[in-house]
Amino acid sequence: MSLDEIKIGGMGASRRRVEDNRFIRGKGKYVDDVVLPGMLHMEILRSTVAHANIKSIDTSAAWEVPGVRLVLTGEMMAARNLAWMPTLSYDTQAVLATDKIRFQGQEIAAVIADDPYIAKDACAKIVVEYEQLPAITNPFMAQDPAMPIIRDDKENQPTNKIFDWEIGDKERTDQAFAEADVISTIDLHYPRSHPSPMENCGSIADYDRATGKLTVYMTSQAPHIVRAAVAMVAEIPEHQIRIISPDLGGGFGNKVPIYPGYVISILASILTERPVKWIEDKTGNLISTGFGRDVYLNGQMALRKDGKILGMRMHTISDHGAFYADAQPTKFKIGLMHSTFACYDVPAAHLTSEGYYTTKAPGGVAYRCSFRVTEAMFFQERMMHAAANDLGMDQAAFRRVNLVKDDMFPYRTAFGFLTDSGQYDKCMQVGMEAIGYDNFKAEQEEARKRGKLLGIGISTMTEPLGAGNSREYDIIGIKMFDSAELRVHMTGKAILRTGAKTQGQGHETTWAQIVAHELGIPADDIVVEEGDTDTAPFGMGTYASRSTPVAGAAVAMVARKIRAKARKIAAHLLEVSEEDIEWELGRFYVRGNQERGVTIQDCALAAYSNIPDGLEPGLENNAYYDPPNLTWPFAAYFCKVEVDAETGVWDVLQFVAVDDCGVRINPMIVEGQVMGGLTEAYAMANMQYITFDEEGNCIGANYMDYLLPTAWETPGFELHEVVTPCPHHPIGAKGIGECATVAGPAAFVNAVMNAIEHTGVRNVDMPLMPNRVYEALQTGKDVSGMPPVKVG
Amino acid sequence: MSSLYDVIPPAAGADVPVRRITVEVNGESRTMDVEPRLLLVHMLRQGLELTGTHSGCDTTSCGACTVLVDGRPVKSCTMFAVMADGKKVETVEGMGTASELHPVQEGFKQEHGLQCGFCTPGMMLASKALLERNPNPTEDEVRWALSGNLCRCTGYQNIVKSVLWAAEKMRNDQPQEA
Numbered sequence: 025m026s027l028d029e030i031k032i033g034g035m036g037a038s039r040r041r042v043e044d045n046r047f048i049r050g051k052g053k054y055v056d057d058v059v060l061p062g063m064l065h066m067e068i069l070r071s072t073v074a075h076a077n078i079k080s081i082d083t084s085a086a087w088e089v090p091g092v093r094l095v096l097t098g099e100m101m102a103a104r105n106l107a108w109m110p111t112l113s114y115d116t117q118a119v120l121a122t123d124k125i126r127f128q129g130q131e132i133a134a135v136i137a138d139d140p141y142i143a144k145d146a147c148a149k150i151v152v153e154y155e156q157l158p159a160i161t162n163p164f165m166a167q168d169p170a171m172p173i174i175r176d177d178k179e180n181q182p183t184n185k186i187f188d189w190e191i192g193d194k195e196r197t198d199q200a201f202a203e204a205d206v207i208s209t210i211d212l213h214y215p216r217s218h219p220s221p222m223e224n225c226g227s228i229a230d231y232d233r234a235t236g237k238l239t240v241y242m243t244s245q246a247p248h249i250v251r252a253a254v255a256m257v258a259e260i261p262e263h264q265i266r267i268i269s270p271d272l273g274g275g276f277g278n279k280v281p282i283y284p285g286y287v288i289s290i291l292a293s294i295l296t297e298r299p300v301k302w303i304e305d306k307t308g309n310l311i312s313t314g315f316g317r318d319v320y321l322n323g324q325m326a327l328r329k330d331g332k333i334l335g336m337r338m339h340t341i342s343d344h345g346a347f348y349a350d351a352q353p354t355k356f357k358i359g360l361m362h363s364t365f366a367c368y369d370v371p372a373a374h375l376t377s378e379g380y381y382t383t384k385a386p387g388g389v390a391y392r393c394s395f396r397v398t399e400a401m402f403f404q405e406r407m408m409h410a411a412a413n414d415l416g417m418d419q420a421a422f423r424r425v426n427l428v429k430d431d432m433f434p435y436r437t438a439f440g441f442l443t444d445s446g447q448y449d450k451c452m453q454v455g456m457e458a459i460g461y462d463n464f465k466a467e468q469e470e471a472r473k474r475g476k477l478l479g480i481g482i483s484t485m486t487e488p489l490g491a492g493n494s495r496e497y498d499i500i501g502i503k504m505f506d507s508a509e510l511r512v513h514m515t516g517k518a519i520l521r522t523g524a525k526t527q528g529q530g531h532e533t534t535w536a537q538i539v540a541h542e543l544g545i546p547a548d549d550i551v552v553e554e555g556d557t558d559t560a561p562f563g564m565g566t567y568a569s570r571s572t573p574v575a576g577a578a579v580a581m582v583a584r585k586i587r588a589k590a591r592k593i594a595a596h597l598l599e600v601s602e603e604d605i606e607w608e609l610g611r612f613y614v615r616g617n618q619e620r621g622v623t624i625q626d627c628a629l630a631a632y633s634n635i636p637d638g639l640e641p642g643l644e645n646n647a648y649y650d651p652p653n654l655t656w657p658f659a660a661y662f663c664k665v666e667v668d669a670e671t672g673v674w675d676v677l678q679f680v681a682v683d684d685c686g687v688r689i690n691p692m693i694v695e696g697q698v699m700g701g702l703t704e705a706y707a708m709a710n711m712q713y714i715t716f717d718e719e720g721n722c723i724g725a726n727y728m729d730y731l732l733p734t735a736w737e738t739p740g741f742e743l744h745e746v747v748t749p750c751p752h753h754p755i756g757a758k759g760i761g762e763c764a765t766v767a768g769p770a771a772f773v774n775a776v777m778n779a780i781e782h783t784g785v786r787n788v789d790m791p792l793m794p795n796r797v798y799e800a801l802q803t804g805k806d807v808s809g810m811p812p813v814k815v816g
Numbered sequence: 817m818s819s820l821y822d823v824i825p826p827a828a829g830a831d832v833p834v835r836r837i838t839v840e841v842n843g844e845s846r847t848m849d850v851e852p853r854l855l856l857v858h859m860l861r862q863g864l865e866l867t868g869t870h871s872g873c874d875t876t877s878c879g880a881c882t883v884l885v886d887g888r889p890v891k892s893c894t895m896f897a898v899m900a901d902g903k904k905v906e907t908v909e910g911m912g913t914a915s916e917l918h919p920v921q922e923g924f925k926q927e928h929g930l931q932c933g934f935c936t937p938g939m940m941l942a943s944k945a946l947l948e949r950n951p952n953p954t955e956d957e958v959r960w961a962l963s964g965n966l967c968r969c970t971g972y973q974n975i976v977k978s979v980l981w982a983a984e985k986m987r988n989d990q991p992q993e994a
Contacts, residue, residue: 040925047933048921050868050908054934057867141853222872222880222934222968273870273934274968306873528932528969696928696974703971727877727966735972736963 033547074720129311159720200335223273246565316391359396479779489759490573516625523563544610569759672798705768842910879965929978
């Protein structure tokens, strides 16, 4: 009798989460919950201005505060060659400023004291004299020759430009435009946003002079990358560095980079020979750590009048802040922006990009997306919306004409990606039916008669998730594979460790389900551990929805290695040759005699007690998985809104999300990811953005200025699924954690635009706050997020 | 009720003024010498090692630090410890026992009402306070009651379901009147 896979918590079970057992009791262990004996506390003094030469830093009064142990400045860091550190994009970033301030919130000094209150008191006593320089708050100002060079620390940096980059076929694209019946254009700003996990960043560095070992508890989504970087920066041998990423209170890309605070706490521990804890406050997190987006997107599309897309051009101008610290694969300067239009059959495409330094916080992290894919897909769906309107075609019909058809896979996109599977049209049909698409026009007209403005918006996308393969994807030279190690104990229980790092995605629950699926060991018998570089196998961590596509695949592969060895043991126990052994979930049996068999647990016991001659004892193994391709989940979202013409406020009447992420390991968790992602999408469309005033002050430095949606504003979501297994992933799964954040914003914006575009408006830039929508309705003109461009 | 006498040494030395306070925390009376400026959240986390109460935003906006003071949800990052003198404070650690969970805790697990878990203690305490004054809330009433608590992971839909699940369980667990 084969086991019931759902009962043992295998694939497809909406298994309740293991990690919840501690979280609901308040027994999670986040970095700030860790207390080490003799621990000191560190506070960072941040710049109040955006751009200035430092004339002097006087720390003498801070040293006088009772309980202060150490005050660190850039000069002291420089003496140890630690004033600057490398970024994940081959640039450098100041750890503590030595020469100049380059953004508001930049780290200037650090106080280490017996108590966090004392450290804060002492920080306030440090006097910094600034010689102010003009703030440069957008890439257009950065191009102005009258503006100072922000990165005057670098050789060969005569302007504020970081890069020019291009991809695609210019000649073929020009040809497509020459043949077009209709050319559609759009100009968009995807505003700066902050991932803003509930938990801020922090670290506890503990250097033990006796053993030479450095242990750092750290809010990191990628602890192994940190270990490598610390080895390089701090010149401590890698085997003497242990990075522990305990429970993380969310990440969303914000906890991928390496921040100055981590480095300073390490040096502070080395100098004081005591553990040093640094816990950032919310303002520190919002004004200094990795933001997302901040890109100006210009697009043109060449169309045939029957609706066929002939080609597209895209130009991006991106704002990277003071240090180019994007966390993204080396090869691609503007992330995977060129994944735009990957779900549509576009014969020719060309993308050009330019990136600039500004006097804003560095970042450009993949905020809940696979390296700029959010911008790429938002652009795609706003472009599609504009093009359908320019053609006078129905939004759904225009998309269905151009979506890649099921029989076209594997499909090579114009930018060179290979998409491999999907049922795009089926997803469209499911969504259209659920939202009542065919009745909407009548509904809209009827509502107009009553003075109500209804709108419907569509957004679709396929997202490249699960970097790498290692041929194309690396971060600072480290190839983007991932890993799993499985140890099956003699009683049939097991421990699994991976190179990923959960931040709420529920790996402790779902990885055990993959093992249960492969081996028939009940999920409750498997403990999952991640985040400790001394025990976990080397991996690249969790971001860009890469855990299930890469580490999850490694889990399946290591379980298969274990099963292959268990088969040899089973043959020995059953006294038949290995060829005569059959497998069913959890059990080997003799071919032709299903009654005669042994369980996986029997094999585990024998691995330690009755091993056949010539076979190594034990039942442990590891797997390093280098995916052959990215995974390509698909989403089709439909949103219905009502706009209040008198206030510009809009409400979501219905939201239908159809997601195809391949095989679902735990449907409950998949749906949780989609709902969370949709809420962040709603936030970006509606309220959540970070802007700067003329002096470079960050507007959005706390939760009173940086608006995040609560339970009250957030609409309900209706979820549907289509399953197209990934052809190359061992269990057919595709990434899902970010699809909703990526595809969601355009659905909301397209819906609002649909409700108001009878006034002649083509675009209102995000966030669609009531004042912007109201202005558009009143004037019939576009409302742009473009800054006023100063010239000369 | 047990009575403990804790004196947390003021870190900065003898010249820092302290006040002696007595707070009932999760049913136990705790007496402490605290700096007048010590925030309640830090008294709980550092002083009493009750780290289930999280500090999120420092500005009363996110609700991760929500505890119940005399039964009412309060953001402990914006209350001084001395203001809790003589009051009853309940934290997540006091919601259930290791073996027996409060229905709200059960509901959050059952309905997948949490992901990273950082906002969860505050969410659960705000939910518990709601259900104590309104045992049969509507979805809108739940959303309104939790609108002082931010969550970045779940999108709230499952949090609302969790609270409604707990409400039903608590109503069913009520001894039926004869």
